[in-house]
Amino acid sequence: MAPRELAVRDLHAYYGAAHILFGIDLAVPGGSTLALLGRNGAGKTTLLRSIANAGVRTTGSVRYGETELRSLAPHKAARAGLQLVPEDRRIFTRLTVRENLRLAGSGASPDRPAVGVDRILDLFPMLKDLLTRPGYALSGGEQQLLAIARAMVANPALLLLDEPSEGLAPRIVEQVGEAVRRLQSEFQLTAILAEQNTGFAVDLADEVCVLDGGSVVYQGRTSEFAAAEAVRHRYLAV
Amino acid sequence: MIVIATGLTDGMLLFLVASGLTLILGVMGVVNFSHGGFFMIGAYLGYEFLRGRAVSTWLFLLLIIAASAATAVVGLAAERVLFRRLYRLPEVTSLLGTYALLLILEGVAQLIWGQNPVTQPEPNGLVRVFTLASAQIPRYDLLVVGAGVVTVAGLQLLIKRTEFGRQLTAVAEDRFMAGLLGVNVNWVFAATFALGIFLAGLGGTLAGPTLSMVPDIAVTFILQSFAIVIVGGFGSVLGSLIAALALGLLHAYLVTYVPSLADFSLYLLMAAVLVVRPQGLLGSTALLRETR
Ligand SMILES: Nc1ncnc2c1ncn2[C@@H]1O[C@H](COP(=O)(O)OP(=O)(O)OP(=O)(O)O)[C@@H](O)[C@H]1O
Ligand SMILES: [Mg+2]
Numbered sequence: 001m002a003p004r005e006l007a008v009r010d011l012h013a014y015y016g017a018a019h020i021l022f023g024i025d026l027a028v029p030g031g032s033t034l035a036l037l038g039r040n041g042a043g044k045t046t047l048l049r050s051i052a053n054a055g056v057r058t059t060g061s062v063r064y065g066e067t068e069l070r071s072l073a074p075h076k077a078a079r080a081g082l083q084l085v086p087e088d089r090r091i092f093t094r095l096t097v098r099e100n101l102r103l104a105g106s107g108a109s110p111d112r113p114a115v116g117v118d119r120i121l122d123l124f125p126m127l128k129d130l131l132t133r134p135g136y137a138l139s140g141g142e143q144q145l146l147a148i149a150r151a152m153v154a155n156p157a158l159l160l161l162d163e164p165s166e167g168l169a170p171r172i173v174e175q176v177g178e179a180v181r182r183l184q185s186e187f188q189l190t191a192i193l194a195e196q197n198t199g200f201a202v203d204l205a206d207e208v209c210v211l212d213g214g215s216v217v218y219q220g221r222t223s224e225f226a227a228a229e230a231v232r233h234r235y236l237a238v
Numbered sequence: 239m240i241v242i243a244t245g246l247t248d249g250m251l252l253f254l255v256a257s258g259l260t261l262i263l264g265v266m267g268v269v270n271f272s273h274g275g276f277f278m279i280g281a282y283l284g285y286e287f288l289r290g291r292a293v294s295t296w297l298f299l300l301l302i303i304a305a306s307a308a309t310a311v312v313g314l315a316a317e318r319v320l321f322r323r324l325y326r327l328p329e330v331t332s333l334l335g336t337y338a339l340l341l342i343l344e345g346v347a348q349l350i351w352g353q354n355p356v357t358q359p360e361p362n363g364l365v366r367v368f369t370l371a372s373a374q375i376p377r378y379d380l381l382v383v384g385a386g387v388v389t390v391a392g393l394q395l396l397i398k399r400t401e402f403g404r405q406l407t408a409v410a411e412d413r414f415m416a417g418l419l420g421v422n423v424n425w426v427f428a429a430t431f432a433l434g435i436f437l438a439g440l441g442g443t444l445a446g447p448t449l450s451m452v453p454d455i456a457v458t459f460i461l462q463s464f465a466i467v468i469v470g471g472f473g474s475v476l477g478s479l480i481a482a483l484a485l486g487l488l489h490a491y492l493v494t495y496v497p498s499l500a501d502f503s504l505y506l507l508m509a510a511v512l513v514v515r516p517q518g519l520l521g522s523t524a525l526l527r528e529t530r
Pocket of ligand 2: 046087162
């Protein structure tokens, strides 16, 4: 089924009593990729977790197509087509690479059946030699690639990537970028890419959104963002 | 020989109870004090299903499996009502909650079966002994050890080779991520709980013919089982097996040769293992951190 639009309306988010996001309005057209930028602590992770209804208390609305995601338990959100790749990757250390991949099959939805592990391995060739390796014996880059590959097994229509380039050597960042580009061309999906690495994210995105202090301070097409020098200086680490 | 047979039999019974305990602790992070209560319920249900009669071995097996399944059903009800609320709470709360359930189960057993001991005879075919290396070994011991071996093999297959096993391992390590990937965490919890209580029930029904049943057996067994879980390493089924067999053998040996020390076998084993490996035989410290 074709990817739908993600529409976030007046979203507020809280950790306990701490108010973190202040009325976020955001639309990501079906099939496009949004680069979500902002400094440390701007609220990128909180926004992605709020969309996935994962450990954050929220008010407002998060609609993916017709589905209100805020009312869904995480495993139901997965079955509605959502996958979040968290910034700490969270590979299961006591499962092998293959088992990590197969586990995500339970997150496939009826209208988008799971992708075979073999097909995913064609997109992430470096995982092929690691299939029987336990999760605890992977490098940071291997973990990141596995985390993305694992999410893709569920064939998500809405993919949220939280800082996939964080802590990786430039050469590995390139590989991650390549993998994301292949996903965009081979799977139909709506994606949000939260990043501090502005160049990396903008290269992969159609639109850009900048968060600061829990609010949206800029939103525009990637082409316009190139000219928005002032925004980049004011809100992003240069 | 007889020492070994007795040791393995006691050890296997202990293992059956401890394996469920360690699964529930490893996957849900709940210290289930009521586990001994389910062991006791299993023993009484076995008695009810068999009606205290001696039957053929096959019928015996069939009925104790049915009684264990019935125990698991009681467990599932407790999971819905009580345990589901405990998974997110700190250990102290779950300790109190499951201890309360232990007392409730004991109370219920007293109401139904009273304080007077009841006994369940062994199945017809297994009352006699057989002779091995000039030792007289009860045939029933064979049945218990066999059931233990089948259980170990079954659990290993289930955990290492099936979809449910993958989900269980994933939920044990990181329930948050497992949920994000689409695993129905509540379902895995319920299924693991049912499995753990089934094993407690199986331990209870198999122990039935070796005990005089009173509601108090709920408490006697739970302490030893906890020691096994600690010695074996939290969450490790194989660790529990090794620890349980070691304790069974040590106890049987001391009873025969150094009776004055027999009552201390539990403490001897714990002290010896924990000095060398504080995380238990096959425990991983990572698991302790993850389950908090
Ligand atoms: N569990 C929590 N409890 C309370 N406050 C939190 C919690 N997690 C994050 N915060 C606060 O919420 C704000 C937003 O954090 P968030 O992790 O969303 O930022 P981020 O943009 O993802 O930052 P980074 O680029 O460093 O990952 C920060 O001020 C942070 O201190
Ligand atoms: Mg973040």
